[in-house]
Amino acid sequence: MGDGLTFPRPNWVNWIAQDSSGTWWGYSVEPLRYDSGWYENTVGECVRLGHSIPFGWEVSLLPVG
Numbered sequence: 001m002g003d004g005l006t007f008p009r010p011n012w013v014n015w016i017a018q019d020s021s022g023t024w025w026g027y028s029v030e031p032l033r034y035d036s037g038w039y040e041n042t043v044g045e046c047v048r049l050g051h052s053i054p055f056g057w058e059v060s061l062l063p064v065g
Contacts, residue, residue: 028046
């Protein structure tokens, strides 16, 4: 089971977060939360990193670097 930090990610990823389906995403800028996940508000890039059992996705946003 991944925690988001263990997935390979591009160097430009500065934030990671899990959505309600269990998918982990990497973001170049701090994303905003919506009802079932996170979005980059069209000012940055995002990439799918992997998947794990969803658990506390609402508080999963973490800075990386």
